[in-house]
Amino acid sequence: MRFDVITLFPELFAPFQSIGVTRRAFETGAVDVRLWPLRDHADGTYRRVDDRPFGGGPGMVMLVEPLVRCLSAIRSDQAAAAAPRLPVVLFSPAGKPLTQQRVQHLAQGPGAVLLCGRYEGIDQRFIDAHVDEEISMGDYVLSGGELPALTLIDAVARLQPGVLNDVASHEQDSFSDGLLDCPHYSRPEVLSLPEQGEGASVEAAVPPVLMSGHHAHIARWRREQQLAITARRRPELIEAARARGELSKQDEHFLSQLAL
Numbered sequence: 001m002r003f004d005v006i007t008l009f010p011e012l013f014a015p016f017q018s019i020g021v022t023r024r025a026f027e028t029g030a031v032d033v034r035l036w037p038l039r040d041h042a043d044g045t046y047r048r049v050d051d052r053p054f055g056g057g058p059g060m061v062m063l064v065e066p067l068v069r070c071l072s073a074i075r076s077d078q079a080a081a082a083a084p085r086l087p088v089v090l091f092s093p094a095g096k097p098l099t100q101q102r103v104q105h106l107a108q109g110p111g112a113v114l115l116c117g118r119y120e121g122i123d124q125r126f127i128d129a130h131v132d133e134e135i136s137m138g139d140y141v142l143s144g145g146e147l148p149a150l151t152l153i154d155a156v157a158r159l160q161p162g163v164l165n166d167v168a169s170h171e172q173d174s175f176s177d178g179l180l181d182c183p184h185y186s187r188p189e190v191l192s193l194p195e196q197g198e199g200a201s202v203e204a205a206v207p208p209v210l211m212s213g214h215h216a217h218i219a220r221w222r223r224e225q226q227l228a229i230t231a232r233r234r235p236e237l238i239e240a241a242r243a244r245g246e247l248s249k250q251d252e253h254f255l256s257q258l259a260l
């Protein structure tokens, strides 16, 4: 799959191409990321990409013309590579909040053109003419769309075959089955941890069921931990799983006994 990223700050993407899971996604060719520095498509000595807003007010607005030229260069490049015409995604606080469901859907597709806004945002006429989808990272304001683009690429890249060492690890992640993840433990079996503000220490042991070797009991314990954590922290996700018919009788019985 391929992402064409329109950005004023291409240098922000360098670390992701050289570290961890995203590096593997780029190296194996599972994800092809092409950066399109917007200033390369701007006019004049100052290579201007923004101007003051009509109607007054603070801040600057990203100009339509450099964006149109940049998108046209991307379309030519996609055509030369016999790649499909990818949809244009704009990152914006006014977009639809990104969910794991949307990420899974994007991960199965051919990719997208990712448009990173800066300043007050983008001239609405470009959005009306060229943007297919607006995606938000949540109800807060960042200074640019680069971190949202990196977030989306990371979330999609780790779902590509061969990118994670163990495919089961993303199948168990939060939201994959609509619930939050269960707690995880590793060595040693028992730890001595200092109590906060005290000289004494407390013993912290791994839940015994995880040491039992009984796979069905472990699976049930994990499921119940997921149900308990989700019910306490994100009850609306339990309601959604119930509405999709994804809670068994055993799940419902466990939830009915749970002290919230």
Ligand SMILES: C[S@@+](CC[C@H](N)C(=O)[O-])C[C@H]1O[C@@H](n2cnc3c(N)ncnc32)[C@H](O)[C@@H]1O
Residues within 6 Å of the ligand: 090, 091, 092, 093, 094, 115, 116, 117, 118, 119, 120, 121, 122, 135, 136, 137, 138, 139, 140, 141, 142, 143, 144, 145, 148
């Ligand atoms: C300073 S923000 C512009 C905020 C805009 N004036 C508003 O109030 O909605 C600059 C750019 O950062 C990106 N951005 C900021 N917050 C975001 C969020 N929560 N989700 C997605 N993109 C965001 C967008 O691309 C936006 O065009």
